[in-house]
Amino acid sequence: MSRHLISIDDLDRAAIERVLDRAESFEEVSGREIKKVPALRGRTVVNLFYEASTRTSSSFELAAKRLSADVVSVRSTGSSIDKGESLKDTVQTLSAYDPAAIVIRSPHAGAAQLVAGWTIASVINAGDGKHEHPTQALLDVFTLRRRLGSLDGARIWIVGDVMHSRVARSDILAFRRMGARVTVCGPPTLIPRDIEALGCDAEATLNNLHEADVVYVLRMQHERMRDSFVPSLREYAARYQITSARLNPGQLLMHPGPVNRGVELSGDAIDSPQALIGEQVKAGVAVRMAVLYELLVGSPMLMAVA
Numbered sequence: 001m002s003r004h005l006i007s008i009d010d011l012d013r014a015a016i017e018r019v020l021d022r023a024e025s026f027e028e029v030s031g032r033e034i035k036k037v038p039a040l041r042g043r044t045v046v047n048l049f050y051e052a053s054t055r056t057s058s059s060f061e062l063a064a065k066r067l068s069a070d071v072v073s074v075r076s077t078g079s080s081i082d083k084g085e086s087l088k089d090t091v092q093t094l095s096a097y098d099p100a101a102i103v104i105r106s107p108h109a110g111a112a113q114l115v116a117g118w119t120i121a122s123v124i125n126a127g128d129g130k131h132e133h134p135t136q137a138l139l140d141v142f143t144l145r146r147r148l149g150s151l152d153g154a155r156i157w158i159v160g161d162v163m164h165s166r167v168a169r170s171d172i173l174a175f176r177r178m179g180a181r182v183t184v185c186g187p188p189t190l191i192p193r194d195i196e197a198l199g200c201d202a203e204a205t206l207n208n209l210h211e212a213d214v215v216y217v218l219r220m221q222h223e224r225m226r227d228s229f230v231p232s233l234r235e236y237a238a239r240y241q242i243t244s245a246r247l248n249p250g251q252l253l254m255h256p257g258p259v260n261r262g263v264e265l266s267g268d269a270i271d272s273p274q275a276l277i278g279e280q281v282k283a284g285v286a287v288r289m290a291v292l293y294e295l296l297v298g299s300p301m302l303m304a305v306a
Contacts, residue, residue: 004123008173022290040069043100047073059284137170139287152179160218216254244268
């Protein structure tokens with residue numbers, strides 16, 4: 001039975017820490033003149049992306065190559081998907097190449113879970129609709145652990161479009177599993193009614209933002225919005241945009257990217273020394289190397305998906 005990473009719920013705290021420790025060891029590889037280790041030599045990793053991506057797709061590709069894997073990257077544009085080929089048929093076609101892992105991003109929640117039932121390869125969820133983005137959460141925890149030492153007791157505010165964010169759900173689960181206290185904040189129309197069931201608090205204003213150790217800002221996801229959730233971006237920015245003036249000294253600032261500069265984040269906040277956005281991007285390669293390694297080489301890390 002294959003091992004997969006579909007959700008942060010597939011990992012207990014010990015497994016998360018094992019991935020982070022492995023990522024620390026792979027950080028050293030990035031500093032070498034030849035940035036490769038032979039761990040996945042002779043094995044194939046398929047990146048199957050049905051949605052636009054810069055950071056996730058490029059870092060998974062780099063991660064696989066630095067582990068010496070052969071990489072096949074498939075985008076929906078310019079492939080048989082454009083001709084109407086179904087997800088199942090595409091996966092079965094790619095499975096003929098005997099991949100060790102398939103990395104899948106899809107606009108549909110549950111797509112990664114379906115793919116796991118159609119292939120013997122390990123499946124990694126690189127984002128499925130509004131559901132989850134587990135490797136983003138892992139690199140966020142990695143980035144914070146490096147800065148804070150531990151997330152135990154850390155107060156993390158997640159601000160913005162929680163409703164449409166797969167990152168928010170994965171981060172809430174991961175941050176809480178690592179001992180942090182999480183609060184989500186945004187317009188009531190962009191906060192899911194049942195979000196507190198994940199173990200977080202919810203706020204409708206930034207009045208108590210000063211309590212946070214970490215401010216994690218989410219992008220306004222216009223492409224997932226079918227209704228008008230805020231009166232205007234100008235009004236949203238006036239009430240919820242994170243600026244340097246709204247941050248206390250010592251608060252850390254994060255964002256999964258891409259940033260709508262001037263909407264959810266001001267330029268001065270993005271460029272401030274409190275921002276860890278560049279560190280998050282850099283962490284992506286080492287963390288995704290660690291996930292591929294633990295799934296395909298390491299000791300059993302994840303729950304198998306039937």
